Amino acid sequence: xEKWFTVDQIDPDxxxxxxxxxxxxxxxxxxxxxxxxxxxxxGLGIRNISQEVKKLTGKPVTAAATHIHWDHIxxxxxxxxxxxxxxxxxWLNGQFPLTLDTVRSMVIDRCDAPEGYDVSTYQLFxxxxxxxxxxxDAIDLGGRVITALHTPGHSPGHLCFxxxxxxxxxxxxxxxxxxxxxxxxxxxxxxxxxxxxxxxxLPVERVFPGHHSLDIxxxxxxxxxxxxxxxxxGGKLHxxxxxxxxxxxxxxx
Numbered sequence: 001x002e003k004w005f006t007v008d009q010i011d012p013d014x015x016x017x018x019x020x021x022x023x024x025x026x027x028x029x030x031x032x033x034x035x036x037x038x039x040x041x042x043g044l045g046i047r048n049i050s051q052e053v054k055k056l057t058g059k060p061v062t063a064a065a066t067h068i069h070w071d072h073i074x075x076x077x078x079x080x081x082x083x084x085x086x087x088x089x090x091w092l093n094g095q096f097p098l099t100l101d102t103v104r105s106m107v108i109d110r111c112d113a114p115e116g117y118d119v120s121t122y123q124l125f126x127x128x129x130x131x132x133x134x135x136x137d138a139i140d141l142g143g144r145v146i147t148a149l150h151t152p153g154h155s156p157g158h159l160c161f162x163x164x165x166x167x168x169x170x171x172x173x174x175x176x177x178x179x180x181x182x183x184x185x186x187x188x189x190x191x192x193x194x195x196x197x198x199x200x201x202l203p204v205e206r207v208f209p210g211h212h213s214l215d216i217x218x219x220x221x222x223x224x225x226x227x228x229x230x231x232x233x234g235g236k237l238h239x240x241x242x243x244x245x246x247x248x249x250x251x252x253x
Contacts (some may be wrong), residue, residue: 002114004047006213007056011237013144014168016214017052019043023110025212026071029170031163032057033141038065040161040170041210044107045125046117047073052053062130064139064148066172066210067155073217076125078227083131083139085150085157092127097186100124131157151199153182160199167205174199175224176209177216180251187229189237191252196225211247215243224249 007135008016012087013032018025022044022226029040030053037059043049047176057061063079065072068091076082084092091097108119135150147162154173173181182189200221207216207223227246231237236244236253243252 004140005043005049005052009051010168010208011166015056017043017049019046020110022028022046022071022107023026024071027208027210027214028075028235029208030061031141031146032143033144034057035059035142037061038139038141039079040171041066041072042079042213044071045077045122046107047114048078049075050078051058056169062139064159065082065135066160066170067154067158068096069155069173070096070098070106070124072172072210073125081130082127082129083133083148084129085148085159086132086134087152087157088155089129089132089157092125092129094126095185096124116220137169148247149198151195153181153188153195155186156188158195161193162199162202164203166184167201167203168208169204169218169221170208171199172210175207175216175221176211177213177220177248178211180249182251183239187241189239190232192242192251193228193232193237195226196221196228200225220249224251227251 006018009216013036015030017028028041029039063082068088104119133148137148139146149160151160151174182192193218203220
């Protein structure tokens, strides 16, 4: 079978599982503790991510969704033990705000799909989380504790995951290099700024985004926060005001 996932190692018990053959270049993160593992996001669902995870660990795995968008929940079907924020539970029971045909078109768009892949078989994941996360909730993996931070803006129930002991911040779609999306009806530009204020105050050592370049430094949190502050001060931090380009990142409002 053609190689779909690319695996990189951050440290002895933290791995990145990436999907570079799709333009979204989605990154998922496997964090291993002494007792169990946390898989932050499960990718597109074009291929079975659990097969890659099993190559890396034999411990039980809990999955956690940064948010309930199709490109982050595709592998949740393999993880009945999964976490999500309560604000997006409706999206998990058939009320996702895009049609299945629209999602399928995005799945196959600019995708070097595996030979024989039939996008007509793609289904949006539906399910009930084993745990509903709220802001500040701790996920104990045994000798390794991850904190869920509610960071809405890109979506109502968006979560970042913070590991203070290592200074790791897993930012999902709140922060990455490229164009940040804050123009959908389900986005909230003002909440986006509040979330950037929140995470930029943390003593972050390393940023791990949901998409695109992994060459990303904590200073981008400050730059993004300050840019949205300026947009807000200028009365432009609202839907319909346009796309603002800052070099290695942009925001579409």
